[in-house]
Amino acid sequence: MKSKIYYRLSLLAIIVSLTSCSKASIDISKRPNDYKLDYWLTDTIGFNELNDSLFYAVKYDSIYTYLDSNYVFETKNDTKELPNYYVIYDLCVENQKITIQAIFITDPDVSIYGLSSKSSPSIVQRTLLNMGFKYLDQYSGWYPSYSKDQYQFTFTGDSIILSTLK
Numbered sequence: 001m002k003s004k005i006y007y008r009l010s011l012l013a014i015i016v017s018l019t020s021c022s023k024a025s026i027d028i029s030k031r032p033n034d035y036k037l038d039y040w041l042t043d044t045i046g047f048n049e050l051n052d053s054l055f056y057a058v059k060y061d062s063i064y065t066y067l068d069s070n071y072v073f074e075t076k077n078d079t080k081e082l083p084n085y086y087v088i089y090d091l092c093v094e095n096q097k098i099t100i101q102a103i104f105i106t107d108p109d110v111s112i113y114g115l116s117s118k119s120s121p122s123i124v125q126r127t128l129l130n131m132g133f134k135y136l137d138q139y140s141g142w143y144p145s146y147s148k149d150q151y152q153f154t155f156t157g158d159s160i161i162l163s164t165l166k
Helices: 002-021 121-130
Strands: 055-060 063-067 074-076 079-081 087-094 097-105 145-148 151-155 160-164
Touching (some): 121 145, 121 151
Antiparallel strands (some): 055 063, 074 079, 145 151, 151 160
């Protein structure tokens, strides 16, 4: 009888230690395996790779908003408008090269690391903290943001924003 109790307690201790210590180490600089969109945060793009019809706006000097090729602009009164769900990129043009500065995802069917715009805040927090992200305290009162290495993940409740902190 005593041996059964010790066996169960030992088994329970092993299970608890394995589940509480497991953190998935993620290299966010590498494109996730299940990522099906045009560009990732670390991509450098050639000028000839871009489709002029997918440019949406100029945000700042040398920052352009660009629609992912899986989506189509809506047109109202001869003006381009974003579709209800979309993925857009902030492209940074510097020194004759184009890099991705941010990715904005509102499409609930797009997921990154198993998270989408329809994920609950508690799932987002648990997943990102387990992946080694740190919660950014200075954003309290705003949207929850997490950082890892030189990257930031922000969850707004209806969109995901991935950005570089460089």
